[in-house]
Amino acid sequence: MRNVLVSGGTRGVGLAIGKKLAADGFRVFALGRKESPELEAAIVAAPSGVMNFLPFDLAQVDLIPDLVRELKAEHGPLYGLVNNAALGTDGLLSNMHNSDIERLVRLNTISPIVLTKYAVRSMMTAGSGRIVNISSIIGFTGYSGLSVYGATKASMLGFTRSLAREVGRLGVTVNAVAPGFMDTEMTASMKDADRAKIAARSALKRLVDVDDVAGAVSYLMSDAAKNVTGTVMTVDAGNTA
Numbered sequence: 001m002r003n004v005l006v007s008g009g010t011r012g013v014g015l016a017i018g019k020k021l022a023a024d025g026f027r028v029f030a031l032g033r034k035e036s037p038e039l040e041a042a043i044v045a046a047p048s049g050v051m052n053f054l055p056f057d058l059a060q061v062d063l064i065p066d067l068v069r070e071l072k073a074e075h076g077p078l079y080g081l082v083n084n085a086a087l088g089t090d091g092l093l094s095n096m097h098n099s100d101i102e103r104l105v106r107l108n109t110i111s112p113i114v115l116t117k118y119a120v121r122s123m124m125t126a127g128s129g130r131i132v133n134i135s136s137i138i139g140f141t142g143y144s145g146l147s148v149y150g151a152t153k154a155s156m157l158g159f160t161r162s163l164a165r166e167v168g169r170l171g172v173t174v175n176a177v178a179p180g181f182m183d184t185e186m187t188a189s190m191k192d193a194d195r196a197k198i199a200a201r202s203a204l205k206r207l208v209d210v211d212d213v214a215g216a217v218s219y220l221m222s223d224a225a226k227n228v229t230g231t232v233m234t235v236d237a238g239n240t241a
């Protein structure tokens with residue numbers, strides 16, 4: 001069974017991705033700080049050992065090498081990595097605390113890059129593997145109050161393209177998924193009127209669901225996507241069309 005690590009797999013988009021990949025036949029390690037009741041239920045519902053909770057705080061960048069080493073020693077090499085965990089802290093840049101800016105860049109940019117560094121090594125040795133980075137349409141459009149978040153999400157796109165070139169010859173694909181707005185804990189503070197505006201601006205006149213993003217990741221992890229790398233799959237109900 002192929003192992004896939006999904007960061008931020010305890011709820012929201014990451015949980016939907018983990019459930020989909022488990023249904024696709026992967027062994028899933030859902031990384032997060034706290035096991036949610038929803039993840040607990042998904043672990044119970046899946047065949048034994050297929051869905052697993054991996055407790056870890058990604059702000060502890062220095063501990064990432066040990067995390068990957070221990071996971072590999074216990075369960076074998078990783079076939080796939082989904083860099084999904086992120087903070088969605090908003091705020092006008094001129095008023096934002098520097099500590100908040102640093103937290104965002106650390107969790108949304110540095111942690112996934114370092115996690116990828118250690119996870120990709122065994123994929124390179126195996127001559128196959130998949131990395132999927134969850135970005136956002138905010139990485140290439142704009143949204144007032146999300147400049148730092150937008151910077152981190154754009155960074156994932158640049159990372160995806162260059163790493164795809166670096167590891168392609170070793171059989172590893174690297175892609176990004178850029179979702180539009182979805183209802184999750186990250187966006188819980190958004191007003192209904194703003195939600196309605198986003199839907200109205202989208203070609204399909206509706207919002208994206210976490211399962212739409214899980215479907216895109218499932219494709220990129222599958223054998224059908226063996227010749228897809230260095231690309232960005234936008235899943236936004238036509239918001240940026």
Ligand SMILES: NC(=O)c1ccc[n+]([C@@H]2O[C@H](COP(=O)([O-])OP(=O)(O)OC[C@H]3O[C@@H](n4cnc5c(N)ncnc54)[C@H](OP(=O)(O)O)[C@@H]3O)[C@@H](O)[C@H]2O)c1
Pocket residue numbers: 007008009010011012013014031032033034035056057058059083084085086087088107134135136137178179180181182183184185186187
């Ligand atoms: N929601 C949207 O509208 C939207 C749109 C476009 C892109 N995205 C992207 O989709 C991804 C998932 O977003 P979401 O809406 O599902 O967010 P969410 O509901 O806030 O979930 C975030 C996930 O990240 C984990 N996480 C947060 N801090 C962590 C830390 N320090 N260490 C380890 N795990 C941590 C959380 O688990 P714990 O709290 O247990 O640690 C949780 O599983 C993000 O990359 C986001 O940028 C979301």
